[in-house]
Amino acid sequence: MPVKFSTRDADFESRFQDLLGAKREVQEDLNNAVTAILNDVKARGDAAVLDYTKRWDRLDITAEAMAFTADEIADAVSNCDAETLDALKLAAARIEAFHRTQPIESSFFTDPAGVRLGARWTPVGAVGLYVPGGLASYPSSVLMNAIPAKVAGVPRIAMVVPTPDGVINPLVLAAAQLAGVTEIYRIGGAQAVGALAFGTETIKPVDKITGPGNAFVAAAKRQVFGTVGIDMIAGPSEILVVADGHNDPAWIAADLLSQAEHDTSAQSILITDDPTFADAVAAAVDTHLATLPRAEIAGTSWRDHGAIILVDSLDDAVPLVDRLAPEHLELAVADPDTLAAKIRNAGAIFLGRYTPEAIGDYVAGPNHVLPTARSARFSSGLNVLDFMKRTTLVGCTPESLAQIGPAAVSLANSEGLGAHALSVAIRLR
Amino acid sequence: MPVKFSTRDADFESRFQDLLGAKREVQEDLNNAVTAILNDVKARGDAAVLDYTKRWDRLDITAEAMAFTADEIADAVSNCDAETLDALKLAAARIEAFHRTQPIESSFFTDPAGVRLGARWTPVGAVGLYVPGGLASYPSSVLMNAIPAKVAGVPRIAMVVPTPDGVINPLVLAAAQLAGVTEIYRIGGAQAVGALAFGTETIKPVDKITGPGNAFVAAAKRQVFGTVGIDMIAGPSEILVVADGHNDPAWIAADLLSQAEHDTSAQSILITDDPTFADAVAAAVDTHLATLPRAEIAGTSWRDHGAIILVDSLDDAVPLVDRLAPEHLELAVADPDTLAAKIRNAGAIFLGRYTPEAIGDYVAGPNHVLPTARSARFSSGLNVLDFMKRTTLVGCTPESLAQIGPAAVSLANSEGLGAHALSVAIRLR
Numbered sequence: 087m088p089v090k091f092s093t094r095d096a097d098f099e100s101r102f103q104d105l106l107g108a109k110r111e112v113q114e115d116l117n118n119a120v121t122a123i124l125n126d127v128k129a130r131g132d133a134a135v136l137d138y139t140k141r142w143d144r145l146d147i148t149a150e151a152m153a154f155t156a157d158e159i160a161d162a163v164s165n166c167d168a169e170t171l172d173a174l175k176l177a178a179a180r181i182e183a184f185h186r187t188q189p190i191e192s193s194f195f196t197d198p199a200g201v202r203l204g205a206r207w208t209p210v211g212a213v214g215l216y217v218p219g220g221l222a223s224y225p226s227s228v229l230m231n232a233i234p235a236k237v238a239g240v241p242r243i244a245m246v247v248p249t250p251d252g253v254i255n256p257l258v259l260a261a262a263q264l265a266g267v268t269e270i271y272r273i274g275g276a277q278a279v280g281a282l283a284f285g286t287e288t289i290k291p292v293d294k295i296t297g298p299g300n301a302f303v304a305a306a307k308r309q310v311f312g313t314v315g316i317d318m319i320a321g322p323s324e325i326l327v328v329a330d331g332h333n334d335p336a337w338i339a340a341d342l343l344s345q346a347e348h349d350t351s352a353q354s355i356l357i358t359d360d361p362t363f364a365d366a367v368a369a370a371v372d373t374h375l376a377t378l379p380r381a382e383i384a385g386t387s388w389r390d391h392g393a394i395i396l397v398d399s400l401d402d403a404v405p406l407v408d409r410l411a412p413e414h415l416e417l418a419v420a421d422p423d424t425l426a427a428k429i430r431n432a433g434a435i436f437l438g439r440y441t442p443e444a445i446g447d448y449v450a451g452p453n454h455v456l457p458t459a460r461s462a463r464f465s466s467g468l469n470v471l472d473f474m475k476r477t478t479l480v481g482c483t484p485e486s487l488a489q490i491g492p493a494a495v496s497l498a499n500s501e502g503l504g505a506h507a508l509s510v511a512i513r514l515r
Numbered sequence: 516m517p518v519k520f521s522t523r524d525a526d527f528e529s530r531f532q533d534l535l536g537a538k539r540e541v542q543e544d545l546n547n548a549v550t551a552i553l554n555d556v557k558a559r560g561d562a563a564v565l566d567y568t569k570r571w572d573r574l575d576i577t578a579e580a581m582a583f584t585a586d587e588i589a590d591a592v593s594n595c596d597a598e599t600l601d602a603l604k605l606a607a608a609r610i611e612a613f614h615r616t617q618p619i620e621s622s623f624f625t626d627p628a629g630v631r632l633g634a635r636w637t638p639v640g641a642v643g644l645y646v647p648g649g650l651a652s653y654p655s656s657v658l659m660n661a662i663p664a665k666v667a668g669v670p671r672i673a674m675v676v677p678t679p680d681g682v683i684n685p686l687v688l689a690a691a692q693l694a695g696v697t698e699i700y701r702i703g704g705a706q707a708v709g710a711l712a713f714g715t716e717t718i719k720p721v722d723k724i725t726g727p728g729n730a731f732v733a734a735a736k737r738q739v740f741g742t743v744g745i746d747m748i749a750g751p752s753e754i755l756v757v758a759d760g761h762n763d764p765a766w767i768a769a770d771l772l773s774q775a776e777h778d779t780s781a782q783s784i785l786i787t788d789d790p791t792f793a794d795a796v797a798a799a800v801d802t803h804l805a806t807l808p809r810a811e812i813a814g815t816s817w818r819d820h821g822a823i824i825l826v827d828s829l830d831d832a833v834p835l836v837d838r839l840a841p842e843h844l845e846l847a848v849a850d851p852d853t854l855a856a857k858i859r860n861a862g863a864i865f866l867g868r869y870t871p872e873a874i875g876d877y878v879a880g881p882n883h884v885l886p887t888a889r890s891a892r893f894s895s896g897l898n899v900l901d902f903m904k905r906t907t908l909v910g911c912t913p914e915s916l917a918q919i920g921p922a923a924v925s926l927a928n929s930e931g932l933g934a935h936a937l938s939v940a941i942r943l944r
Contacts, residue, residue, distance in 0.1 A: 170926065466906075
């Protein structure tokens, strides 16, 4: 059973701290193995990538066959189920529309001292998108990673996706096409991360790599960070539902399970002011589990990491939410906007009884790549700015340098940096 | 002597690649030592921090004396040189004014399907600012790190600065006061990073840690990343000057030395279309070195890592600049704006003959914490958004869920995620 406790309990703070501090994820130490693969890819390029692909994906191909051809992509798209393809198109259109609302403003102005000042946003030159193979090969994830890059104006979006035994989910290729991916390679693992970071004879290096992957991929991304940019390394998924007693327990139970089914390390938490409702939700979880296809994973997650926290009033939930800083926060209450306005830390907030978190995973529009493990305290979901960078601009005239330069000389001298002082002073003579 | 080569050389590409790939920084492996310190701070709190402070800073204080008092700060400020203090105030005012021009726009709207969508920026709750002690204790760095946090609206900015033998640079305290720092502790090293990340009896934990430090501090920041956010780990400073032959060689030489004097690992590069001018700059560097206080550091950096690249025309410099992606780019040419518009990758650009890079280190206004080691390809200088995070919002009505929900159900089923599908479908009945 999930843990259950109340703010009225004498040991509430220590139990809540345990919940905050619990490590759900087992980290495998693959660093040495990954270093060896990356070095091999750096040294031998395509040949190394193809060797690993043969060994681990059981796929024996030439360098020429690494990239999917336009015909192969078109064939795959034509094999997709029509209804699912329509759903994917709706999702792509809505995600793109939402991401286009993010303001990106460069500026350039002359300040009162006569100094020209600016800040200019430009897209990253080339982005690599990692897509897992097999069961976790999610077309929705392709959309969520590639569309912000496309909206940012990134001219080159290279995707890698392993195809164990040559099998590819055609919806993944359809999603890539919809999202504006410019090249797709049938490779995966640390070797694919290395190919994107260092480049090979066939694959040109990129500037930033994003997208989820297994422990090898995560370790490889950490190791190539610096050579290229990376997105956050996502932890197991989380949902926190704040609900009053006027919800259908079966609805809330489904929402809790929708994150629990991702991974046995996922975490679902319910905060409510109604103890009877809490029990009804727990019972509804068990009812759903009897029929859900991923009941084993979801049930393990719920038992091992689930939690029900009882509060006296929903306002008491606010500081708890901020400390948990959940990836997904559902506010299934009568006035969700007022409650949302009080909350500081959450990756995404789902407002009201008719906004299940899963709507945000697919078609709402905002990104589903969100900060996990309490990092919503200091970081944001994937967005267009993650695929851009900002350059500041300064331009002085002789007159404006004469106005602000002496202060720079004074500060440089106070810091003992003589050449700094000289480089300004020499222009003031 | 610095390397010197031309785009006309047969081996240009290989020499340029060597320049791009050169590792300038020696990384010490302090990970185990730092892990031990962090674990000790986590376990023993204040007591551990005070033990390390006694050992390494030769400062034996109680927990109560860790924080500078308001009187101590006021005393320090009153001891500052008046001219330098005025310069610091000008710098603070200009940095704040520039950072306030960065647009931060939250949004909330209802889309054509009737779905309410939003993105809300909020400040990080608490920030920790690391300031080095001793010679590298730069008041300008305090301003550059703290002011963006203040402009972001961060309610708590805690600063740590080691005071070896009890010695503090009073300008650092003055800068902290000007920049809106809310608390200052006389501790440093990995133990101070641990105190900020985990909290102690005296120091409340923060959500994000920024600021430069030595190898211990850098390793500690890497290790606490996840528990808190961190800024980039900055590498040695760099300047790339693109100059035509109509500059005073002594000015450009001073600019090259202004970065070289930071660190023997710093790098200064000149790109010019005038070979005679290139020689004149090299000679002027030697002339300046005869009198500069930090000539030994600057001279070593220039000899070991400096470079002069000759191009046929300044337009030929553009692709080289983008590949080098310099932290600082100075365009000492007749029409810097046209050249700047062609360049994609640079942390900050200094326009024209009267804009030495050092003006940006102190008083121009934009931040001087900038991406090094070619990371301007994918990252930006420190800015207000680094101290904020973005929460997305979604709100469906029964009607709008009915409109977009079926697509979510379809996609969830195609990904084999039954509880995701159920959580939407159950609301559509």
